[in-house]
Amino acid sequence: MTSSRVRKEVDEALYAFVDRQRPVLLAITEDLSPMLGALDALLSGGKRLRPAFCYWGWRAAGGADGPEILAAAASLELLQASALIHDDVMDGSDTRRGLPSVHRRFEAMHRTEGWPGGAEAFGTGAAILLGDLVLSWCGEMFDTSGLSQDVLAAGRPIYDVMRSEVMCGQYLDMLEQARGTGNVESALRVVKYKSAKYTIERPLHLGAAMAGASQTDLDALSAYGLPLGAAFQLRDDVLGVFGDPAETGKPAGDDLREGKRTVLIALAHQHGSEAQREILNRRLGDPELDLEGVEELRAILTETGALEGCESLIEDFASQAYKALGEAPITDEARAALTDLTVAATARRV
Amino acid sequence: MTSSRVRKEVDEALYAFVDRQRPVLLAITEDLSPMLGALDALLSGGKRLRPAFCYWGWRAAGGADGPEILAAAASLELLQASALIHDDVMDGSDTRRGLPSVHRRFEAMHRTEGWPGGAEAFGTGAAILLGDLVLSWCGEMFDTSGLSQDVLAAGRPIYDVMRSEVMCGQYLDMLEQARGTGNVESALRVVKYKSAKYTIERPLHLGAAMAGASQTDLDALSAYGLPLGAAFQLRDDVLGVFGDPAETGKPAGDDLREGKRTVLIALAHQHGSEAQREILNRRLGDPELDLEGVEELRAILTETGALEGCESLIEDFASQAYKALGEAPITDEARAALTDLTVAATARRV
Numbered sequence: 001m002t003s004s005r006v007r008k009e010v011d012e013a014l015y016a017f018v019d020r021q022r023p024v025l026l027a028i029t030e031d032l033s034p035m036l037g038a039l040d041a042l043l044s045g046g047k048r049l050r051p052a053f054c055y056w057g058w059r060a061a062g063g064a065d066g067p068e069i070l071a072a073a074a075s076l077e078l079l080q081a082s083a084l085i086h087d088d089v090m091d092g093s094d095t096r097r098g099l100p101s102v103h104r105r106f107e108a109m110h111r112t113e114g115w116p117g118g119a120e121a122f123g124t125g126a127a128i129l130l131g132d133l134v135l136s137w138c139g140e141m142f143d144t145s146g147l148s149q150d151v152l153a154a155g156r157p158i159y160d161v162m163r164s165e166v167m168c169g170q171y172l173d174m175l176e177q178a179r180g181t182g183n184v185e186s187a188l189r190v191v192k193y194k195s196a197k198y199t200i201e202r203p204l205h206l207g208a209a210m211a212g213a214s215q216t217d218l219d220a221l222s223a224y225g226l227p228l229g230a231a232f233q234l235r236d237d238v239l240g241v242f243g244d245p246a247e248t249g250k251p252a253g254d255d256l257r258e259g260k261r262t263v264l265i266a267l268a269h270q271h272g273s274e275a276q277r278e279i280l281n282r283r284l285g286d287p288e289l290d291l292e293g294v295e296e297l298r299a300i301l302t303e304t305g306a307l308e309g310c311e312s313l314i315e316d317f318a319s320q321a322y323k324a325l326g327e328a329p330i331t332d333e334a335r336a337a338l339t340d341l342t343v344a345a346t347a348r349r350v
Numbered sequence: 351m352t353s354s355r356v357r358k359e360v361d362e363a364l365y366a367f368v369d370r371q372r373p374v375l376l377a378i379t380e381d382l383s384p385m386l387g388a389l390d391a392l393l394s395g396g397k398r399l400r401p402a403f404c405y406w407g408w409r410a411a412g413g414a415d416g417p418e419i420l421a422a423a424a425s426l427e428l429l430q431a432s433a434l435i436h437d438d439v440m441d442g443s444d445t446r447r448g449l450p451s452v453h454r455r456f457e458a459m460h461r462t463e464g465w466p467g468g469a470e471a472f473g474t475g476a477a478i479l480l481g482d483l484v485l486s487w488c489g490e491m492f493d494t495s496g497l498s499q500d501v502l503a504a505g506r507p508i509y510d511v512m513r514s515e516v517m518c519g520q521y522l523d524m525l526e527q528a529r530g531t532g533n534v535e536s537a538l539r540v541v542k543y544k545s546a547k548y549t550i551e552r553p554l555h556l557g558a559a560m561a562g563a564s565q566t567d568l569d570a571l572s573a574y575g576l577p578l579g580a581a582f583q584l585r586d587d588v589l590g591v592f593g594d595p596a597e598t599g600k601p602a603g604d605d606l607r608e609g610k611r612t613v614l615i616a617l618a619h620q621h622g623s624e625a626q627r628e629i630l631n632r633r634l635g636d637p638e639l640d641l642e643g644v645e646e647l648r649a650i651l652t653e654t655g656a657l658e659g660c661e662s663l664i665e666d667f668a669s670q671a672y673k674a675l676g677e678a679p680i681t682d683e684a685r686a687a688l689t690d691l692t693v694a695a696t697a698r699r700v
Contacts (some may be wrong), residue, residue: 024511025518028543031525032518086482090475115528117609117635122528125440128478129521132436135482136513139489143506149499156493161374163486168375168382171479175381178465178472193378259467285467 001065003052003340010051013067013074014043017141034109035130038102042081045097045249049232050076050203052341053225057207060334061217068146069207072155075141076203078134083166085131089124090174091258092287098249103127147210155210162202169193176261180281182269187261188230195236196229200345217329224324224338231317232345234310237262241298242307253294259285263313268306276300318346351415353402353690360401363417363424364393367491384459385480388452392431395447395599399582400426400553402691403575407557410684411567418496419557422505425491426553428484433516435481439474440524441608442637448599453477497560505560512552519543526611530631532619537611538580545586546579550695566679573674574688581667582695584660587612591648592657603644609635613663618656626650668696 001009018039025032054073063069087093088101095101100108107123115122142159143152173190204221205213213221239248240255241264255262265284269277279300283293301307325338351359368389375382404423413419437443438451445451450458457473465472492509493502523540554571555563563571589598590605591614605612615634619627629650633643651657675688 021514024514028515028518029522029539031522035518035521082482086478090471090478092471110528113529116530117528121440121442122524125524126521128436128440128481129517129524131478131482132432132485133514133517135485136489136510136517139486140506140510140513143510149503153499156490160486160490160493163490164371164374164483165378167479167483167486168378168385171385171476172379172381174472174475174479178460178463178467180466189379 001059001337003337003344006052006055006070006337007048009067009070010048010055010074010077013071013145014077017071017074017078017137017144018043021137034106035126035133038105038126038130039081039134041099041105042084042096042102043077045099046077046080047344048074048077049341049345050080050199053200053203053338054207056334056337056341057204057213057221058211059207060204060221060328060330060338061208061211061213062331063207063211069210072142072145072147072152072210073203073207075138075145076206078138078141079163079166082131082135082138083170085127085134087170089127089131090170093250093254093258095250095254101127102130151210154212155206158202158206158209162198162206165193165202166198169195169198173261177259177285180261182261182266184263184266184270187263187266190261191230191233191263192226195233196226198229199232200229201225220324220328220330224321224328227317227324228321228342228345231314231321234263234314234317235346237264238307238310238314241301252291253289253297256284256294256297257287257289264301264306264310267309268301268304271304271306271309272300276304314346318342321346351409351687353687353694356402356405356420356687357398359417359420360398360405360424360427363421363495364427364491367421367424367428367487367494368393371487384456385476385483388455388476388480389431389484391449391455392434392446392452393427395449396427396430397694398424398427399691399695400430400549403550403553404557406684406687406691407554407563407571408561409557410554410571410678410680410688411558411561411563412681413557413561419560422492422495422497422502422560423553423557425488425495426556428488428491429513429516432481432485432488433520435477435484437520439477439481440520443600443604443608445600445604451477452480501560504562505556508552508556508559512548512556515543515552516548519545519548523611527609527635530611532611532616534613534616534620537613537616540611541580541583541613542576545583546576548579549582550579551575570674570678570680574671574678577667577674578671578692578695581664581671584613584664584667585696587614588657588660588664591651602641603639603647606634606644606647607637607639614651614656614660617659618651618654621654621656621659622650626654664696668692671696 022036051073054076058069084096085102088096089103093101094104103123106126107119110119110122173194176186176190201222204225205218208217208221245252283297321342372386401423404426408419434446435452438446439453443451444454453473456476457469460469460472523544526536526540551572554575555568558567558571595602618630633647671692
């Protein structure tokens with residue numbers, strides 16, 4: 001199956017699941033309609049990377065094609081939607097995938113209706129609850145994908161550890177930002193748990209384990225997935241600072257305003273002069289940072305060699321991933337599809 | 351099995367599950383220790399009502415005793431812990447079960463460490479993530495309870511609908527507070543979804559369905575569980591305003607400061623004079639409300655007959671529940687245990 005075909009079938013499974021939930025919610029009351037509307041808007045975007053890796057993990061281990069595995073894989077997109085909704089609350093982000101973030105959407109609804117009391121608290125509360133609802137739904141969608149009970153049982157331990165890892169990884173990310181240590185090693189640990197395992201390794205494992213892969217097969221997928229995941233996150237970090245807002249769906253410099261302690265920032269800390277570090281410390285995380293400030297920080301990231309260092313790490317990780325992919329004991333069809341995904345996940349789009 | 355025995359075994363299953371997760375998290379890094387500490391503190395309190403109803407739903411339908419059903423039932427306490435953690439963030443509550451709420455705990459940690467940046471945002475973020483983690487764990491604990499795949503499969507649709515209902519119910523609760531309609535009917539709808547179904551009816555259904563109950567059996571449990579759940583929530587609302595802080599674990603009048611639009615408040619709106627309604631509108635939800643203000647509102651709730659009306663609703667619901675329990679086609683042992691739980695859930699402790 002081609003990448004675009006996988007994407008299309010994942011989308012269909014995802015929308016079909018939400019369409020099954022819709023009448024259940026609306027039977028309680030039409031007042032729940034804005035919750036569904038917010039989810040529909042969020043799911044209209046996204047690259048469906050995690051479902052794709054899960055599907056190809058299954059195929060790589062010899063699993064047969066079919067709508068059931070695509071529905072099980074698509075459930076990962078609900079986990080991701082939940083994480084994004086809660087992430088945006090935590091980061092105070094205004095936009096997501098080029099649209100207002102969920103909490104801003106409900107905040108606006110509160111204002112439009114002219115209700116008394118705090119619009120912001122209403123937006124936050126609604127977003128927390130929608131994220132919880134969608135987090136519950138990811139397990140439900142997986143369980144009702146149509147795969148047999150035995151196959152699902154083989155996948156569940158991985159699904160479970162993946163959820164724990166991503167939530168712990170996000171906590172560690174927040175801890176890094178709070179401590180502001182700016183240490184490359186800790187930043188790479190966050191990348192591992194928050195991104196490399198969650199986005200690539202565990203989705204691959206989930207699919208492969210359900211198709212009956214051995215521990216050796218899973219290890220081979222880790223040797224590919226972990227460096228690819230790291231490369232993917234570092235690419236995302238670079239785009240978060242230097243990327244085109246039209247492509248990232250976020251205003252230029254939003255990651256700088258949020259004060260994200262990425263590997264890119266850690267490298268600038270490590271190699272910067274005292275003056276450069278002072279500017280970094282002072283301006284990073286300033287919610288009022290204007291375009292001039294963004295340019296100033298971009299210049300530091302370039303002049304310290306942090307951008308170059310990050311690109312070189314991305315290259316190293318990507319070539320580790322390609323090498324491991326070449327050696328992995330998987331089907332040729334899966335190898336070709338994973339090669340395409342590797343290119344897409346690490347491509348320079350600055 | 352006696353109530354206290356069920357409670358003890360539910361506790362043991364719950365702590366054993368968390369103890370299995372502990373090394374997994376700490377193997378990532380010791381930095382995750384505060385997340386576990388916050389959960390341990392939260393789980394040290396609580397009445398374990400939902401696990402008890404689930405267990406007795408199982409026994410009522412003829413399920414055999416055993417550690418597996420107790421572990422599956424205990425998983426509901428993790429769902430509840432997650433809901434409480436997120437609830438406290440949404441309500442800005444300082445305490446829970448007599449201890450600092452999770453977000454306040456992490457906020458204090460941020461301050462103690464003297465980290466730069468916002469302590470409040472750190473507390474909120476950590477609490478959102480811990481709530482997410484524990485929400486994932488509730489499904490994991492259920493799946494790994496040791497019950498057979500067939501039994502679990504019979505329970506999952508109910509577990510799923512219960513999670514959707516409680517999250518939707520909480521959104522409707524927030525919506526009621528935002529709109530401030532003060533309508534008894536809408537307040538009762540919130541009670542139904544947020545409490546009656548979530549606390550009593552669905553836990554009973556979950557246990558009973560896994561033990562092979564028919565739809566008729568489930569309907570009989572609804573006839574008992576829904577009015578009991580309504581009585582339980584109305585009792586909780588009364589205690590939230592008139593209760594002893596030593597018993598509720600919350601400062602006196604906290605529900606009034608949060609501006610909760612309970613049935614009790616709706617009744618006062620319905621029966622109050624214009625002057626009384628004006629005071630209610632002005633002071634309800636005032637975070638600075640002092641003890642004198644709390645007394646003023648309590649007086650209105652008493653003088654309008656709202657307290658009496660609420661007590662009379664509790665009595666009506668409770669007698670509906672007792673009647674349905676008497677007629678339900680369940681084992682005598684279960685009927686006796688459920689009678690005890692009914693007394694405990696609706697007892698006047700003001």
